[in-house]
Amino acid sequence: MKREQGLVILSILALVALEMMVGGSQAAVGMPPESAPLIRHFYKVHNTCANVEPFVRHQVQLIWANDKTVAPKLIKLLYADCMVNGCDASILLDGPNTEKASPKARGLAAFVLIDKIKQVLEARCPGAVSCADILNIAARDAVYLSGGPSYPVFLGRRDGLESNAAWVDFPSPSMSWESSLAYFESKGLDLQDMVTLLGAHMMGRVRCSNILDRLYNFNNTGKPDPSMEASTLTYLRAECPQKVRLGQPNPLINLNPNNPSHSFTNSYYSRVLENKSVLGVDQQLIYGEDTHDLSDEYAAGLLDFKLGFAFSMSRMGGLKVLTGTKGQIRLNCRMVNK
Numbered sequence: 001m002k003r004e005q006g007l008v009i010l011s012i013l014a015l016v017a018l019e020m021m022v023g024g025s026q027a028a029v030g031m032p033p034e035s036a037p038l039i040r041h042f043y044k045v046h047n048t049c050a051n052v053e054p055f056v057r058h059q060v061q062l063i064w065a066n067d068k069t070v071a072p073k074l075i076k077l078l079y080a081d082c083m084v085n086g087c088d089a090s091i092l093l094d095g096p097n098t099e100k101a102s103p104k105a106r107g108l109a110a111f112v113l114i115d116k117i118k119q120v121l122e123a124r125c126p127g128a129v130s131c132a133d134i135l136n137i138a139a140r141d142a143v144y145l146s147g148g149p150s151y152p153v154f155l156g157r158r159d160g161l162e163s164n165a166a167w168v169d170f171p172s173p174s175m176s177w178e179s180s181l182a183y184f185e186s187k188g189l190d191l192q193d194m195v196t197l198l199g200a201h202m203m204g205r206v207r208c209s210n211i212l213d214r215l216y217n218f219n220n221t222g223k224p225d226p227s228m229e230a231s232t233l234t235y236l237r238a239e240c241p242q243k244v245r246l247g248q249p250n251p252l253i254n255l256n257p258n259n260p261s262h263s264f265t266n267s268y269y270s271r272v273l274e275n276k277s278v279l280g281v282d283q284q285l286i287y288g289e290d291t292h293d294l295s296d297e298y299a300a301g302l303l304d305f306k307l308g309f310a311f312s313m314s315r316m317g318g319l320k321v322l323t324g325t326k327g328q329i330r331l332n333c334r335m336v337n338k
Helices: 006-013 052-065 069-087 113-124 131-145 177-188 191-200 212-216 231-238 267-273 280-286 289-300 302-316
Strands: 020-022 025-027 206-207 253-254
Touching: 020 280, 052 069, 052 113, 052 131, 069 113, 069 191, 069 302, 131 206, 131 302, 177 280, 191 267, 191 280, 191 289, 191 302, 212 231, 212 302, 267 280, 267 289, 280 289, 289 302
Parallel strands: none
Antiparallel strands: 020 025, 206 253
16 A cells, blocks of 8 residues: 555655745645644754754663663654654653553653753753653654664654643554554544554564463453464463463563564564564554555565655654644653743
8 A cells, every 4th residue: 555646755855854845834744734833953943952963862872872672662652642642742741640650651661861861951952952852853863773764853842731641542452453543543643654653563572461362362262363373372472471470570572573683674564464463453454455565565675664664753743743832841851840
């Protein structure tokens, strides 16, 4: 399945940091309408923090040198922010009833890295750079360090003033692709964005508790998911016992057993086509004609996947952004300014 004519061209243009003039203001190509106020080099244009991107990149490099899981952690954190209430850094706020405190947000990480980057930027550019922009830049840089595309991050987001656990509505890892698509469309994204962004499961880890139903009680049958390839089922059952002993932690396993180094790869899609996906929502991609075709396209061409991933990450980063006088520039990403 191809997005409407011109998608590939637009993706390439995004990779070379093309800027267009839309209605008299610069905007990212193909971005959601609400992202129109975002521009390239926002802090340089406004002379508030010209070197923000090198500052962020250096801090991400320091962490990535010792922890290759920082890329999937940052991608997941950005997804958790943008897909809940828009890209306003609300996921970073501490508190008893915040998004971060929601059981559905359990397992999110990289908060300390964002804190460190914010401290560095406050020392160099006080009160200038939003936590929402920091998160978007950091995720892009971690993707690039892992072998993925470097794409332009359009900037100018401001931080939200509230966070509510009730807003967190992440879909089940076992849901159908139709339900998953409805979720993505409700956020302002489309089918290609869904298939492309699910490709982030090329790296990272998941708790065994999220896949036990597929391994032991698929659809309450008392049997494993019949679509799962036999050797994959054997491997996952060995890693994820049906029950753990009292006090034993919930095991963590790689989302992509073919990629223990957490590098940017298109092997996720090959596993989808071979019925080797760890998550049910990933395996479901094989059942839709359009989702199957796009998975086949990405499995056959890493460059196509890189272009698509850059484009969809940029689109996700433009969802429901706050700009101008809305929101604020938090001085501490964990709390709103007094």
